[in-house]
Amino acid sequence: MSKFYYGLITAVSILCFNLSVYAQQIMGYVHDADGKPVENATVRLEGSSNGTKTAPDGKFELPLPTAKAKLSIRAIGYLSIQEAIEKSSYQSGTIFTLAKDNRNLDEVVVSGTLKAVSKLESPIPVEVYSAKFFRANPAPTIFESLQNINGVRPQINCSICNTGDIHINGLEGPYTMVLIDGMPIVSGLSTVYGLNGIPQALIERVEIVKGPASTLYGSEAVGGLINVIxxxxxxxxxxxxxxxxxxxxxxxxxxxxxxxxxxxxxxxxxxxxxxxxxxxxxxxxxxxxxxxxxxxxxxxxxxxxxxxxxxxxxxxxxxxxxxxxxxxxxxxxxxxxxxxxxxxxxxxxxxxxxxxxxxxxxxxxxxxxxxxxxxxxxxxxxxxxxxxxxxxxxxxxxxxxxxxxxxxxxxxxxxxxxxxxxxxxxxxxxxxxxxxxxxxxxxxxxxxxxxxxxxxxxxxxxxxxxxxxxxxxxxxxxxxxxxxxxxxxxxxxxxxxxxxxxxxxxxxxxxxxxxxxxxxxxxxxxxxxxxxxxxxxxxxxxxxxxxxxxxxxxxxxxxxxxxxxxxxxxxxxxxxxxxxxxxxxxxxxxxxxxxxxxxxxxxxxxxxxxxxxxxxxxxxxxxxxxxxxxxxxxxxxxxxxxxxxxxxxxxxxxxxxxxxxxxxxxxxxxxxxxxxxxxxxxxxxxxxxxxxxxxxxxxxxxxxxxxxxxxxxxxxxxxxxxxxxxxxxxxxxxxxxxxxxxxxxxxxxxx
The missing domain is CATH 2.40.170.20 (TonB-dependent receptor, beta-barrel domain)
Structure with a gap:
């Protein structure tokens, strides 16, 4: 009999231990702002070595060793978040939402290779500036808006009629090709006046390639190009x-x-x-x-x-x-x-x-x-x-x-x-x-x-x-x-x-x-x-x-x-x-x-x-x-x-x-x-x-x-x-x- 009771007590102890461990597990999901699951996000508890990656459905599980902890979640292309959680109040299945990083490496660009590829995959470095970037300093023309982009400078060439051109890395305006939707529209006579009439409200983004792009775009793209999308x-x-x-x-x-x-x-x-x-x-x-x-x-x-x-x-x-x-x-x-x-x-x-x-x-x-x-x-x-x-x-x-x-x-x-x-x-x-x-x-x-x-x-x-x-x-x-x-x-x-x-x-x-x-x-x-x-x-x-x-x-x-x-x-x-x-x-x-x-x-x-x-x-x-x-x-x-x-x-x-x-x-x-x-x-x-x-x-x-x-x-x-x-x-x-x-x-x- 004693062996039976001993075995029963051992089994109950193991079960209780497992339930105790399970009770200290937290389970949740990581989604983006559109409600889609984020796979391979890193989830970990600050101050501990406990960490994991999210599954394809965004699900994760972690042990919760203390009553209070801080959960850290990060993923490439998103802004990281930290959430304070308590074991007593945590609800299993909580969804954590990550906001997009607006400087995402995976933006789609076309200027570097003449075809749509992600910015990360492009062998040509392409800088991308969204319409939101230009709204930080609203201006009537794209010419004036470019003044806050590193390596790009709108140059005023006349103190009377205020004509100008755009310098890239110190090279004068004629070395810069300006495209609209990938087409070489702004050139010749319009290098002086053609940038003044592009409506800001219709711009999706501006892509900039610094360095010669003559292989794809021909003459005028010696210093670089600006593609207004x-x-x-x-x-x-x-x-x-x-x-x-x-x-x-x-x-x-x-x-x-x-x-x-x-x-x-x-x-x-x-x-x-x-x-x-x-x-x-x-x-x-x-x-x-x-x-x-x-x-x-x-x-x-x-x-x-x-x-x-x-x-x-x-x-x-x-x-x-x-x-x-x-x-x-x-x-x-x-x-x-x-x-x-x-x-x-x-x-x-x-x-x-x-x-x-x-x-x-x-x-x-x-x-x-x-x-x-x-x-x-x-x-x-x-x-x-x-x-x-x-x-x-x-x-x-x-x-x-x-x-x-x-x-x-x-x-x-x-x-x-x-x-x-x-x-x-x-x-x-x-x-x-x-x-x-x-x-x-x-x-x-x-x-x-x-x-x-x-x-x-x-x-x-x-x-x-x-x-x-x-x-x-x-x-x-x-x-x-x-x-x-x-x-x-x-x-x-x-x-x-x-x-x-x-x-x-x-x-x-x-x-x-x-x-x-x-x-x-x-x-x-x-x-x-x-x-x-x-x-x-x-x-x-x-x-x-x-x-x-x-x-x-x-x-x-x-x-x-x-x-x-x-x-x-x-x-x-x-x-x-x-x-x-x-x-x-x-x-x-x-x-x-x-x-x-x-x-x-x-x-x-x-x-x-x-x-x-x-x-x-x-x-x-x-x-x-x-x-x-x-x-x-x-x-x-x-x-x-x-x-x-x-x-x-x-x-x-x-x-x-x-x-x-x-x-x-x-x-x-x-x-x-x-x-x-x-x-x-x-x-x-x-x-x-x-x-x-x-x-x-x-x-x-x-x-x-x-x-x-x-x-x-x-x-x-x-x-x-x-x-x-x-x-x-x-x-x-x-x-x-x-x-x-x-x-x-x-x-x-x-x-």
Whole structure:
């Protein structure tokens, strides 16, 4: 009997022990914000070695050794969370929700390889900026919005008409290709004015590739490319409105909406911007900011097909009337010699479409066309130009085992005509091309991309552009290393790209027929993500770049202050540097993106090294935001810091007649400057938002501490005969000449 009771007691003890252990087990689920299970999330108890991974259904189980504990949950692509739990009150089966990390490595990008791939899988480093990023500092144009992106700087080129271009890693605007939905729409004449009419409300995201992309996109993509991706009608709100005004009396209105006709979905966007209040705070009798009246209309159609292939057509029309000049100017003085102004009328149309050919093979046809008409006067100098560009491209994508092949045929036709002495007759340029790339996957962690492009320019002949890129990622995909090398080329068109060739009183001189520029670029990119137990995600994105140019075209402002001399460099030029971006986000609503770039851009000729004009040695950017969820209030603090750059002064040294010497009182180097902004946004549950804040908090302008900004502003037509006076010149400018201003706006989205 004793053995029976002993056995019974032992069995009961074991059962009680097992029940005790089971009672100390916690079971729960991890889901994303859409309610979908998150697999392989790491779940552990702080202060202990107990941890586990979630199952495919998001389920996890852990022992609970104490009465109180803190549960930590993290997963790649999500913001980590921490939850305090108690054994006595914990309910088995609790669902824990992870918020998406908006800097997810798995975003879909198209700019690097001409096909949709996740950002993580792309061998080409592609930076992605969402529409939400740009809302932290609302602006009427994408040109102004890019000022808070590290390594990218909108450059103002004229203090009168405020034309500008976009520098990437210190290279001037003509080296940057701007695409809309992957199509080379913004080029030639529109490199100066074409970025001003892209409605912000229709932008889904902006993708940026730093470094040459000529292998896929051809000429102009030497410094990099900016691809503006517009919203698909299926993802856009039914109706959207954004309107704001500033204390300088600038007014901007964005309207958007979508509708269906049969199986087709359409997206319509209208942007109107007006600034009609001449201001002269630096007392030189010239407007500080260009007056503008601009209308832009965008329409996009997506057509449903039985085979689910793409058929999309879009169009845009932009009209702009802008002028800057002497405060007493009005239209009756246009083109005359009484009152100086730079008046530009721009009419621009664009159409673009993508059609995937039927059948089992992946053939896609992309077509675009645009026309740009410019009617302008720079004082009494007319510049009448007309440009039309047609572009067509057929691509084929094929996967064979571990090879992902992409090949294509491209053709670009450019018609150009203006009234400048350099354009004696209408220009017709034909540019057929062929490209091929092979993305080889050796291992889930190793990829190699090989590509080459051949173009035949009807003026300059054959051009070949090869490239190679390698990508490695860690097994958990928290680290990515990319190495690339490539060749680029660019055919220059001075009068459409360089505003200085038109404005002021300098004569334009060509010492020779300009040859295409060529370049070789090498770059290394490293990305690392860290996930902490306190619910934050920290990411490092570091790059180094080196570009070597032959035949570089550098305008010479210094040999003769009355001339701009253009020629190919008899030597070489270099752009090199390092760039670092730091991203931090916390589930509490606090986030920060801070970046900096150090660069050295110079030319070398006859053993003499020259620092490139209007190029900073370093720059920094930041975007810091905090979302106070309980009261629906967001705070955004954005800004940049731009280092010194060399400026085009007019100092002359006439050794034959020293009496004619002129010493420009303006410094030949700028000082460090910073543009900073702050914004508050109140979010309401019905999709309505009210936002307001202050731009240029420090009230910085390039006129600070200067005797004047515009040379010979008192005599713009040079009617005073005095050899000691410098020429009239408005090109001494390196930043926006607009001081502190408040803004207030509303935003509404109906889904």
């Amino acid at each position: 517009t919203k698909a009608p299926s993802n856009a709100p039914k109706f959207s409105l954004e309107a704001f005004g500033t204390t300088w009396q600038e007014y901007n209105l964005d309207l958007g909406g979508k509708f269906n006709i049969g199986s087709a979905q359409s997206l319509l966007g209208i942007n109107y911007f007006n600034y009609s209040n001449p201001i002269d705070k630096n007392n030189d009798n010239f407007t500080d900011v260009t007056l503008q009246d601009r209308l832009s209309i965008f329409n996009k159609w997506n057509f449903a097909r039985k085979d689910n292939k793409t058929f999309s057509v879009a169009g845009r029309y932009v009209y702009e009337d802008r002028w800057g000049g002497e405060m007493q100017w009005n239209k009756k003085y246009r083109g005359g010699e009484e009152v100086y102004a730079e008046s530009i009328y721009t009419k621009r149309w664009e159409v673009m479409g993508i059609y995937d050919l039927p059948g089992s093979e992946n053939f896609s046809l992309s077509v675009s066309a645009n026309g740009h008409n410019q009617n302008s006067y720079y004082g009494n100098t007319p510049y009448m130009a007309d440009q039309r560009i047609f572009f067509g491209q057929l691509t084929w994508n094929k996967t064979l085992k571990n090879h992902d092949l992409l090949t294509g045929l491209a053709y670009r036709y450019t018609y150009y005509k203006d009234n400048t002495p350099a354009t004696d007759e209408t220009s017709h340029t034909h540019l057929p091309g062929l490209f091929v790339q092979d993305e080889i996957t050796f291992h889930p962690q190793h990829k190699l991309l090989l590509g080459a492009r051949y173009d035949y320019n009807s003026i300059h002949g054959s051009i070949v552009s090869p490239r190679a890129n390698y990508k490695w990622n860690s097994q958990d995909k928290s680290q990515v290393l990319r190495v690339g090398i490539g060749n680029g080329y660019r055919v220059a068109n001075v009068f459409t790209e360089d505003h200085a060739a038109l404005t002021g009183a300098r004569d334009v001189v060509f010492e020779e027929d300009l040859k295409p520029e060529t370049s070789w670029n090498a770059n290394i990119n490293y990305v690392k993500k860290f996930y902490s137990d306190n619910g934050s995600v920290f990411a490092i994105d570091a790059s180094t770049f080196y570009t070597y140019f032959n035949n570089k075209i550098i305008p010479d402002y210094e040999t003769d202050v009355k001339k701009i001399i253009y020629s190919n460099l008899d030597g070489h030029a270099v752009s090199k540097g390092i760039s670092l971006n730091l991203d931090w986000a916390h589930h509490s609503g606090l986030k920060a993106m801070i970046g900096g770039t150090l660069m050295d851009v110079y030319s070398e000729e006859n053993g003499e090294r020259t620092w490139q004009m209007l190029t900073e040695k370093f720059m920094g950017t930041w975007t810091i935001g905090y979302n106070i969820k309980p009261i629906g209030l967001s705070i955004d603090y954005t800004g940049n810091a731009i280092g010194p750059m060399r400026l085009p002064v007019l100092t002359t040294k006439d050794e034959a007649d020293p009496a004619n010497n002129y010493i420009d009182p303006r410094p030949d180097k700028s000082k460090l400057f910073s543009i900073q902004n702050i914004q508050l946004t109140k979010h309401f549950k019905n999709g309505f938002e009210v936002f307001g804040g202050v731009k240029n908090l420090l009230n910085w302008t390039p006129t600070k501490g200067l005797p004047f900004l515009i040379s010979r502003a008192h005599d713009p037509f040079e009617k005073i005969e005095d050899s000691k006076l410098p020429p009239f010149d408005p090109n001494y400018v390196y930043g926006p000449n607009q001081g502190i201003r408040g803004f207030l706006g509303v935003r509404y989205n109906l889904f």
